[in-house]
Amino acid sequence: MRYLGFILLLGLFSYQPAPKFPSKLSDYGLFQGDLKNHVPNVGVTPYELISPLFSDYAHKLRFIQLPAGQSVAYNPDSVFQFPVGTRIAKTFYYPMDERNPKGGRRIMETRILSHEPSGWVALPYIWNEEQTEAYLEVAGGTSLVEFKNQQGKKQQVNYVIPNMNQCKGCHERDGIMTPIGPSARQMNASMRYAHGDENQLDYWSRSNQMSEVPVSRPKFVSYIDESAAINDRVKAYLDINCAHCHNPKGPAKSSGLFLDYRYYGTTAYGMMKSPVAAGRGSGGLLYDIVAGKPSESILHYRMNSQDPGVMMPELGRTIIHQEGVALIREWIKSIN
Structure with missing residues (x-):
């Protein structure tokens, strides 16, 4: 006792x-x-x-x-x-x-x-x-x-x-x-x-x-601003919509796909990068991004889906962001 x-x-x-x-x-x-x-x-x-x-x-x-x-x-x-x-x-x-x-x-x-x-x-x-x-x-x-x-x-x-x-x-x-x-x-x-x-x-x-706010500081463009460079629009779009998970410290870190704007231009950003344990989320496609070919790119495929087992982001949306998908499609098509 x-x-x-x-x-x-x-x-x-x-x-x-x-x-x-x-x-x-x-x-x-x-x-x-x-x-x-x-x-x-x-x-x-x-x-x-x-x-x-x-x-x-x-x-x-x-x-x-x-x-x-x-x-x-x-x-x-x-x-x-x-x-x-x-x-x-x-x-x-x-x-x-x-x-x-x-x-x-x-x-x-x-x-x-x-x-x-x-x-x-x-x-x-x-x-x-x-x-x-x-x-x-x-x-x-x-x-x-x-x-x-x-x-x-x-x-x-x-x-x-x-x-x-x-x-x-x-x-x-x-x-x-x-x-x-x-x-x-x-x-x-x-x-x-x-x-x-x-x-x-x-x-x-x-x-x-x-x-201690300096005079010189970074600035995103608005991804809906069609007058801005498409690369800058994509960096802003993927950073806010995807990078909170797809970064080395985020919930999707095991994917190896890092969409923080600072990774732009690297293999980790998806260019000819094979998926890691994506399952049916890959749609049978081989790479996250294939230059010039959005229809062969997993990134475009998952953004353009409403299937809960496929779509990205997994949370925060139930419908397709048509303008966002169009932006990514045009960007991938523009990559040489």
């Missing part, structure tokens, strides 16, 4: 209760006024990415809240390393009609990345039908949404909200959760603030949210 009592006492000291998170998005206090309008409170900064991740044609609103009195250190190469206490909010929505942005929208979810002392935690909040509140749903969910695209054509998406564990599939590096988008190369662009347009990195520096 004395031994059992010691074990129980030891358990009391070693047990770490799971952190409790708000059940409602409004409880974070990120926004003022009508929640659906996403007007940031003091200390909450909106941001944009030059080349954002494709998510079934959903539009996104992005915000970061740093701990009071703290800033993030600038670095030119990787996602910024935010201090403990940081919260990143990303809201996914569909305009009723993409030709009329002021004509109303359907908000699907807001994902919160919270930097806890134990590491980053991903929390999905699903918006109600009334569009008045979003509620924490650790199991995720699905919801059918309809909208009209830029051509006025009616679109229908069975929108999937990932559960907390699925978030790890994209956000982990060496088993550690980390943000994906906010980096110098993605944020080195002008954004409209209440006071007017200003480069985001300059604004963060001027408002003491970022330290």
